[in-house]
Amino acid sequence: MKRPTKTPRERLRQARVAVYRQHILEAAEAVFAEKGFTAASMQEIGRRAGVSMGTIYSVFRSKEEVLQAALEARGAEILELVRRAVSRPGPAAVAFLDLVRDYVQYFSAHPHFLRMHLRLGAAWMHSPENGAGKRAAVWAEIQRSQAEVLARGIQEGSFVDADPLLLARLFSAVHQTLLANWVEQGMKLPAEQFVGEVERWVKRLLWREPVALATREVTSRQED
């Protein structure tokens, strides 16, 4: 008969597993980002994580599961950001700008994940076949929640009147392009200024009332 409170041994085990999960998923993010899912090898993930094959397989059941976990772990955190934005009182436009800020913060804290997401996102975004459906479950939910805020903004008259899901995709496309550009240049531009730039582009794209933009002065140049 086991008490609902775990034994110390069990708690230790869970802590250990959690540490491995963390390290393995971080290594996986990097490898998946560089090679893509199929070309990534478990050996390399293990090497980068500093664990053996057996250890990986004691935490995850398969390569596929490693990928799903990597997507879901971050996905869940991001979904949380979106949900907070959705439930924020006040105008949708303000909530959305807050969300943009959260995104920048999150992705700049996890650049490997950003790269993986940029690379693999395309795979399941437009290939309903394969097991892509499963992988994208959280991400579909994220898009749905984003669309929710956008729909509210449309009704409030702040956002351009178009299919909210399309808006969500356009927003993601622009937003990720900017992030990728920023990361690619070593994130030399201070986060605060970068957020400002993203906001400007997002307003251009989504705001109903044309917004005066002076993008130039803060845009980092490719050839810098």
Place this chain on the structure above:
Amino acid sequence: MKRPTKTPRERLRQARVAVYRQHILEAAEAVFAEKGFTAASMQEIGRRAGVSMGTIYSVFRSKEEVLQAALEARGAEILELVRRAVSRPGPAAVAFLDLVRDYVQYFSAHPHFLRMHLRLGAAWMHSPENGAGKRAAVWAEIQRSQAEVLARGIQEGSFVDADPLLLARLFSAVHQTLLANWVEQGMKLPAEQFVGEVERWVKRLLWREPVALATREVTSRQED
């Protein structure tokens, strides 16, 4: 150095090889689009193209080369579109809108390629490692040419003042998102109307002077 006058036999050979190239690359586009590069198998490409493995390897030296050829073949055609836009006299803004129109036409004529490009583009767009550099050679050139038109537009005061390369990327991101959305919904919206919609989004994104937009009436909705 080959003699400029080819033998009839040689001309026949080249014609034959050209036909194979064509069929193989079309099959490859479809398979790469569905599976990604690594998960795609040469046998499946051969099966879809209706040619044997030997034939594929008589035209291409490796799987990698098939991919490069697929990217370059279309890439060269697209580069041609861009170059025409660059060399077009008159305002850059007009030239760019013409380019947008050409793009829509081209991609809607080659939806398999679009899907492949959407899927694999991310791979070499943000993974400087691997042979990605090689693969992207034409595409870098395309981006450079696009940036050229955009730079001209900036100087003419038509486009928002930002790094032209970034503008090119943002434009591609938005443009491809719209295309993907269109294809995903079975291209039910007439090409003409779709072009109009793309133009409207592009203007929103790039034009310096705020442009009155009434996107709604032509935007196809996800749930249609």
Place this chain on the structure above:
Amino acid sequence: MKRPTKTPRERLRQARVAVYRQHILEAAEAVFAEKGFTAASMQEIGRRAGVSMGTIYSVFRSKEEVLQAALEARGAEILELVRRAVSRPGPAAVAFLDLVRDYVQYFSAHPHFLRMHLRLGAAWMHSPENGAGKRAAVWAEIQRSQAEVLARGIQEGSFVDADPLLLARLFSAVHQTLLANWVEQGMKLPAEQFVGEVERWVKRLLWREPVALATREVTSRQED
């Protein structure tokens, strides 16, 4: 539209595959006999058959399928022997002795199979778990048919009155022990004499009326 008559190419292919099947199954019989199913390696089967891994997997889908094919190929032939015995007119006792003769002939022609069967038979004979059920399908049918002849012999008053299925098992046990002993000693005893010996033991085991036996003179001795 394909004609029901196969193309020459197709016939060639089938012939080739049949040859591989044959060689692979023979190699598999030997390896499974020596190592058992799990410890047998596909590499070794390939090496002994003189084919590569790829070739094996072009004929069989998995290691499991190689085993099943090996069991079923021989099993089907043996089932045929038993069915002929079942449908033979005249006394069951005579039919059964003919069957014994057929068995000896068959197994002595396929000693590797005999060894494999001796080794793996035990595995699925008493382990209903695993995929043993599938593997043994033909063999259960063989036992059932054997039991049929035996049941007829019981009704005719020739065989000892006991559960026919148990009789079938006892017969198999004795019969295979004799065969194994014979093979182990290099089959030095002429087949004709060996058949006589087997018949004598079978009569001892199954015949209702005690049969005068003078086994000694033909029994090959272990220490010969």
Place this chain on the structure above:
Amino acid sequence: MKRPTKTPRERLRQARVAVYRQHILEAAEAVFAEKGFTAASMQEIGRRAGVSMGTIYSVFRSKEEVLQAALEARGAEILELVRRAVSRPGPAAVAFLDLVRDYVQYFSAHPHFLRMHLRLGAAWMHSPENGAGKRAAVWAEIQRSQAEVLARGIQEGSFVDADPLLLARLFSAVHQTLLANWVEQGMKLPAEQFVGEVERWVKRLLWREPVALATREVTSRQED
């Protein structure tokens, strides 16, 4: 050379080890019986025995050694039975029937071992390669001792005149088939009656003078 007087600590250690041995071997019997040697996993043996891997490896040096120990442990006990039969005064026929009785008793007390023996016996019985020779050491001795009694019976004129080693094998085959059948049906037939049945079959097989048999009334039927 150890001092004959062990320290109490040493005696405790040995007792502990003996307990582990016992539990591990019992678990091993079950697992080997179900999966076969190679497919059986040390982790499952450990789980079933309720001990850790380290404990298993503190008692045995390898998986192979666990199997050997399992075979030898029971083998030694069975050898003891046979030796008692060999050294029993009076007619060999009587001694042999006593042995049969002992066998039934022993195997019915250790059904897991019976199943393992049925399954793995075939492996080393007819595969002189591998380490099978080592594994079978005790069992060869058992067979030799059985043959000894049988040889005596032959000289006394009680048993059919054939190679005693062959007789021993035939006896084992029949005897194990009956046991397997009995166990398979849940040992519903009382042990006493079952012994009678086995004796009847053994007499049929080995006794020189034909023996009147009325097997039917006690044979449990498969379909009951």
Place this chain on the structure above:
DNA sequence: GATGAATGAGCCTTCATTCAT
């Protein structure tokens, strides 16, 4: 002394590439 987590060699299986026909 006991534990069971960690290791990594090894096996089944796939697929890019070659070559006999």
Place this chain on the structure above:
DNA sequence: GATGAATGAAGGCTCATTCAT
């Protein structure tokens, strides 16, 4: 020249064995 069968290297995954706690 075209075919597609054959090859075998490489990758995902398991499990016997070891060793830090």
